[in-house]
Each structure stands twice: as structure tokens, then as C-alpha cells.
Amino acid sequence: MAETENSIAIPQDFDGLKAMILERKTQLPKRLRQVAAYALDHPDEIAFGTAASIATSADVQPSTLVRFAQHFGFEGFSSLQQIFRARLRERTPGYDERLKALSGNDHSKLESGSIFNGFVAAAHRSLDNIATSVEPEAFERAVNILAGAETIYLVAKRRSYPISGYMAYAFGKLKVRYQMVGTAAGIDDDILAMAGPKDAAFAVSFSPYASESVNQAKLLATRKVPVVSLTDSAFSPLAESSKVWFELVEADHAGFRSLSASMAFAMALTVAVAEKRRRITEERVIE
């Protein structure tokens, strides 16, 4: 038997496959057309089912599925199935278009360009996730806790440090009293000793969790200081010390995780807290 298709490219994504199926469906033999119709009508079934179960549903033989896949250039049914699974994986809206737009620009021609593109794409993906992963109610509670605090303690190390660095800058501008923890070594405990129930803390730590940050958050929690935290897993040791915590998974490129979503989150939180404070103060003045 001659190779059915090796001159024309094998579809790499679902859209490409769909287009190819539609293009050829009239020339397809009876059973294969039957499979084609079923595949486009029940893509989820193809993604999750086994060849046997799909064959039963589509009322064909398992071998027909294999032949179908091979007709479109795949090695077997399994490799065709990957296309259907990938479709479910990449559910983020607008993501595909963005990626295509990126890879189409002239950055990719140069050596360092793909690195640049990669990080921009990772940042986009992170931001796409953040809107769904952060619950508005939790955000509101976090804002209330921090807005009610006399002093806000900022806990972050290493990779998370830039985030608290920004918040420190912004809080300063907005005239919100804050205290950074962990800038100079040794005096952290003294600083934390001043914190009390009237204050609040914001801690950031991503895996691998800096043990210092975790311990400081724990210490604050035992001192009845309400802690709001930002982390990347429900299993983060930070979560247990926190009154409110946010799970925020940053996309990565080449193993370097983005900070864009965390940054956006930090900005929003900072400004929302300042805004809330302003309102509280005004109400007090009126009364």
C-alpha cells in the first residue's frame, strides 16, 4: 500500500484537521465519511474515548478508525486522538491568535527573538488565567482586611521581592503606611514584633517557597495579624497561615515563570486598598 499522504502536511491542530476533513469529505468512502461526521460532531468523545468505545458509538469497526486516521496522514488512531486532546487543553480564549500573531512577526528571525516572543506570550497567558482564577469575593475581602489595617507588612523574598517592591513604592505614593519585611538581614524579627491585630500583612511566595517568608507569615498569624497571601498552589504552606489567599499560576517560558499576572494583581490590590481607605476616611470626617 502506498502512503496515502506524505506530500501534504499532516494537520497539527484541530482547526487544520477540521478544514482538511471538510475539504475532502465528499471524496471519502462511505464508512470513512461516517467517521468524519462523527468526529466533527462529537470531538469530546474522540478525545476521551477508546478506539473500541468510539467505534461502537459511531457504529463502525475499530479498524475503520485507524484507517481514517491514516487517510489523513497520521500514523494511527492514537496520534490523531492527540489533536482532539490538545484542543481541550488549550482552552484559553484568544490565546491561539495571539501566539500566531507573535510567531509571525520578525522577532523570530533573530537569535534572541524567540526568547523575547516566548516571554511576551507567557505573560499574555498568565493574564488570561488571572481573571478566572481570582475570585472577586476573595479579592474584596482581601481589600477590606488590608484597608482596615494601621500598618501593612509586606513579606516577600527572592522572585517575589519585586512585587512587594512595587507595592512599597505605590503605598508610599498613596500615603498608606507600610513596612517591608526582609530587606536588611537580622532586624526582621524586631519589625515583626511590632505587628499586632490592628495591622495586617501581605505575603507573596511561589514554589519553591522561601522558608523565611513562610515562617514569618506563620509568626504573624500566631500574633493575630490577619494575613493575605499570594501563592501558586493550594498546597502552599502560606495558605494555612492566611485569612485570604490567592492561587495564581504564572505561565512560564524556558522554565522562567512570568511575573506579569502577579504584578497586575499587586497593582490592583494596592490601588483598591488605597481607594477603600480614602472612602473610609471620608466617611469618618462626615460623621
Added chain:
Amino acid sequence: MAETENSIAIPQDFDGLKAMILERKTQLPKRLRQVAAYALDHPDEIAFGTAASIATSADVQPSTLVRFAQHFGFEGFSSLQQIFRARLRERTPGYDERLKALSGNDHSKLESGSIFNGFVAAAHRSLDNIATSVEPEAFERAVNILAGAETIYLVAKRRSYPISGYMAYAFGKLKVRYQMVGTAAGIDDDILAMAGPKDAAFAVSFSPYASESVNQAKLLATRKVPVVSLTDSAFSPLAESSKVWFELVEADHAGFRSLSASMAFAMALTVAVAEKRRRITEERVIE
């Protein structure tokens, strides 16, 4: 062996399962907790993978996966896997609807929600701009300059400080020698006095330009230190001191400019420099 759980209901959907896992995670044995963390962090992997492949990824034995499933009342791993698959099934349709849902999501109903949405949107806009505004050739030149330097001096103040803060962290991880300028007051001049033509500097400053940063960049330029800079206007005083400079306009929300694009840029630059260095070193070794 006694039935682990038949008094309490078996989770029927992903949210229920997630809640139960979080509830019990502290009591879970070591390996099972490992699986729990992996499962919640990589739900897609669980949905599509085989027990063997997942076990390898999560660094446990396949049998551990089965025991994990049974601990939560499932008959075996396969039935637990159904939960993860159902989760993907349910949230497939409607790319367009999803996009709309995002912009009109329930964040906006709450007080602080619009602030949150605003910052995420601003970050997206910034990133959309960055790909067009940064010229690949310039980026390549910047990478070459910094990769050739003995020590990289990082100059940034105030709002830009988090950017150099991240770069310092990443350079440290990547074993690239760097020196931050402007951390402790007073000794900056001494630090800068050590810089020479063999080194290079990366300066970040957005309007209103911190006069310190501008002056330090000037000083470095007169000492023949090549300067790469990131700023937001062609008229920036930084530009004249720089060998290569990038104009990067961040979108803003409520007057607070995003940092997401700058951050992505900084990450890309950092990694690209490290990558280039690695290559240079390898070539030297070969010769």
C-alpha cells in the same frame, strides 16, 4: 483492609474533589500528598495521561495513584480520572463567549472588581504594544553588549526598581555577575567608580525621570561604560547616554501605569543575555 470511606460521599465533580483534597491534605501520608499536589497543579495531565505516565511525572509509583484514588473513595485510579475528564468536557464551548464573559465578568459587580479588571486589561494592552515597539535588531544589539560585559550594573529607582530587582534575582540564579546601583544611599558613587569599559549597564527610568538614575547613566557613559536603557519616550534624558535604548509605553489604569510589559522585557533580556553568555563560554572552551 477496611473501606477507607464509604460513610462520606465520594466527590462527584472536580470542585468537590478539590475541596476534599484540600480539607485532608494535612493528614495525608507523604506520597499521597505528593500526588495531591501534583493533581491540583496539573489537572490536564491527570485527565489525559495514563497512570504510568502520570506516575513518572509526579515521581511516584503507579500503585500510589491507585491508592490515592481509593483513599478518596473511588474504586480505582480510572474512576478518579473521570472527574478530571469531566472537568474539561464541561468548559469547552464558545471561544467568543468566554472572551465576552471575561470583560463582563462578575468582578465588575463588586466594588473593587473594576479596579482589578482595569489593571489586567492595562497589562494586556501593554503586552500587545511591546511586540511592535521593540525592534528585534536593537534587542539583539543590547543582548550582545550585556553578554560581553564583565559586570552588569543595574540602575533603577522608584517605580522601575522592581524591574532591576527581578533582574538581580535572575542574574544571580544564572550566575551572571551584576551590581545593583542605588540600594543603599551614599555608596553609589563608589560602586560606579569601579565600572569601566569592560563592563556594561542597564538603566530603567520612566517619566518623571528620577534625576539620580539619569545622572548615574550619564556618569557611566562618560566613563566609557556602554549603557542599555529602557524608557518611555524618545525624549528621555536617558536616551542620550545610551548605546541602545528602548521606548516602551506602558498602558495605564486610573493613572497607574502597568509594569507587565517592562517585566516581560526584562525577563527576556535577562535570559537572552545569559543564554548568549553560555554560548560564548562554550565556544571559548572548544577553541
Added chain:
DNA sequence: CGAGGAATAGAACATCCATTCCACAATTCC
């Protein structure tokens, strides 16, 4: 109408899978 070739069904096969089982290690509880 009947030969030739493609398409198909169904069985056979080799592979891979989830699960079970058991010996050993770790932990807990007297």
C-alpha cells in the same frame, strides 16, 4: 454481466495498561 480493485469487517496479535499483591520500611502506640 462479470472481472478487477478498493473498501470493509472481524479475528488475531503484540503491547501496554490499571490493578493487585506482597515484602519491606516507617511510623505510631503501648
Added chain:
DNA sequence: GGAATTGTGGAATGGATGTTCTATTCCTCG
């Protein structure tokens, strides 16, 4: 500190899976 219990790793196993092969059926065209 020893006994009992629980947790863990790794091999064994029975079953199911995707694929291949071949006999048969179904078209098509002379």
C-alpha cells in the same frame, strides 16, 4: 524499646487496547 499498624515500592497478572492482517463484500467499469 518493642509490637502493632500504616505506608510504600516494585514485581506479577489478567484484561483491555490499538493495530495489523486477511477473507469477504461492495462498487465500478469494460
